[in-house]
Amino acid sequence: MFLVQCMSDIFEEPPDSRSLGKYRNRIVNGPIIRTLVWLGVPPLINQLxxxxxxxxxxxxxxxxGETTVAVPRQTWPVMMLFQALVMALTAASLSIVSQYIGGKSYKEASLSASRFFTLSFCCGAILCVTLLTLRGLIFAVVLSTPPEIFEDVMKYSGVISFDIFLNYISLIFTTFLQGIGDTRRPAIVNILAVSLNALLDPFLVLGLGPFPRLGVVGAAITDVMGKMMSVGALTYMLKKYYPELKVFFTKDIDFKWIALVMRIGLPVLALGATNGFAFLFQLWIINQFGVTVATAYAIGFLIMDIVDAALWGLSGATAIMVGQNIGAENYGRAKEVAYKSALLLFTLVALGACLIYPIRSSLVDIFADDPDIIAETDRFLQILVPTLPFFGLLMVGMSTGRGSGHTIFPTIIGAFRLWGIRIGLGYMLAFNFGMGSLGAWLAISLSNIIGGILSILWIKYGNWTEKVVERRQA
Structure with missing residues (x-):
């Protein structure tokens, strides 16, 4: 009965469908688990x-081509590094906009949204050009991409660079809608965009029918086309459904606002940048063992993403509820939201891991025929899948920091997890102790466990419920 009620809530439209604060009462007063599900299921479906x-x-x-599957994963840490800034901007935006809405300060919410949009547009354009210019140096020198896939990586990254610019706009618009409490419409938009990608992919990758056989270039082109669709649709939805949130280019960016954004966003930027460099270095470690291990790494993370899907929906719901409840001065409820989110996510991810673990070998067989690749990927999954519930706790800690605006301690946890354990310990185990790829896999697993435990301790004992914005009536 509870599940039926939750599902009906997801598609229920509040009476005043044009009100910027139409979701506020449910978020600050409604049943916590049901509201988490109501907010989290649309982005969860999107992530699935x-x-x-x-x-x-x-x-x-x-x-x-069997090793071609490794190409997108080679570009992933580079994309992560180049998108660290938009992660910081969206973290600050979610915290500031949601707290203004929670405090019913709608004019301030509109002004802040316009400032975030202006910054995101300009930064995305600059970083797109930067990646186009430097990608040869990055993949040849920094990452030591295996020569068997280097040319494909260069072609793929040349097209996917434009995805950075579009993603800066798409993510900031998505964050505005989520800050309001509307997680359904961004999810619908992304589902449609991804569906377009999926429809076109086999035609452009394999050259079916009249289309050319483009391989990785075709895969990159469909990604960019889908992101263009997302930007257009999100722009339309903001204007149609939330006309009170006026988003436009602006020069009205004052030092007080910049200081607030830096206070919230700099730790996230630092984490994003250090994460990006850490994943670059982690990939460099993996690439030292050749294209077989690099391919196993790509396939293994692809399969783990199936288990992780719950994180990207429900952890975002945590940030929204924490932000609006702190804005409404419901500090005890904000703590309760974080506790219940941690329990819910740990349980769901553990269930997913239990389902995937017994069938991991069958899943690997879908993507590879080479017995060496299959064996290495299976070993990767044996070691990492059981630790994914702890990664869920880490994500709840990050989301609690984003929603509350207190991002420094989660940043420290994230940096230690990557640089101290994945990179430092991973390098020692792989090279100094001669464990090879097994050492790298063990370090990744330990980083999930330790990061999750530290995050839940911070949620329980940390002082993160203090507001970061001033409450003023519009």
Whole structure:
């Protein structure tokens, strides 16, 4: 009965469908678990759609060439590094906009949204050009990409660079809608965009029918086309459904606002940048063992993304509820939201891990025929899948920091997890102790466990319920 009620709540439209604060009462007063599900299921469905597309994309690429499936994963840490800034901007935006809405200060919410949009547009354009210019140096020198896939990586990254610019706009618009409490419409938009990608992928990758056989370039083109669709649709939805939130280019960016954004966003930027460099270095470690281990790494993370899907929906709901409840001065409820989110996510991810673990070998067989790749990927999954529930706790800690605006301690946890354990310990185990790829896999697993435990301790004992914005009536 509870599940039926939750599902009906997801698609229920509040009476005043044009009110900027129409979701506020439910978020600050409604049942916590039910509201988490109501907010989290749309982006969860969205993430499941993305995972399904990534699986299909990997399958088409594996038909094009067995090691070609490793190409997108080679570019992933680079994309993560280049998108660290938008992660900081969206973290600050979610915290500031949601707290203004929670405090019914709608004019301030509109002004802040316009400032965030202006910054995101300009930064995205600059970083797009930067990646186009430097990608040869990055993949040849920094990452030591295996020569078997280097040319494909260069072609793929040349097209996917434009995805950075579009993603800066798409993510900031999505964050505005989520800050309001509307998680359904961004999810619907992304599902449609991903569906377009999935529809076009086999035609452009494999050259079906009249289309050219483009391989990884075709996969990158469909990604960019889908992101263009997302930007257009999100712009339309903001204007149609939330006209009170006026988003436009602005020069009205004062030092007080910049200081607030830096206070919230700099730790997230630092974490994003250090994460990006850490994942670059982690990939460099993996690449030292050749294309077989690099391919196993790509396939393994693809399969783990299936288990992780719950994180990207429900952890975002945590940030929204924490932000609006702190804005409404419901500090005890904000703590309760974080506790219940941690319990819910740990349980769901543990269930997903239990389902995936017994069938991991069958899943690997879908993407690879080479027995060495299959064996290495299976070993990767044996070690990492059981630790994913702890990664869920880490994500709840990050989301609590984003929603509350207190991002420094989660940043420290994230940096230690990556640099101290994944990189420092991983390098020692892989090279100094001669464990090879097994050492790298063990370090990644330990980083999930330790990061999760530290995050839940911070949620329980940390002082993160203090507001970061002033409450003023519009």
């Amino acid at each position: 759609t993305v995972v399904a597309y990534n699986v299909a994309n990997a399958y088409w690429l594996s038909l094009y």
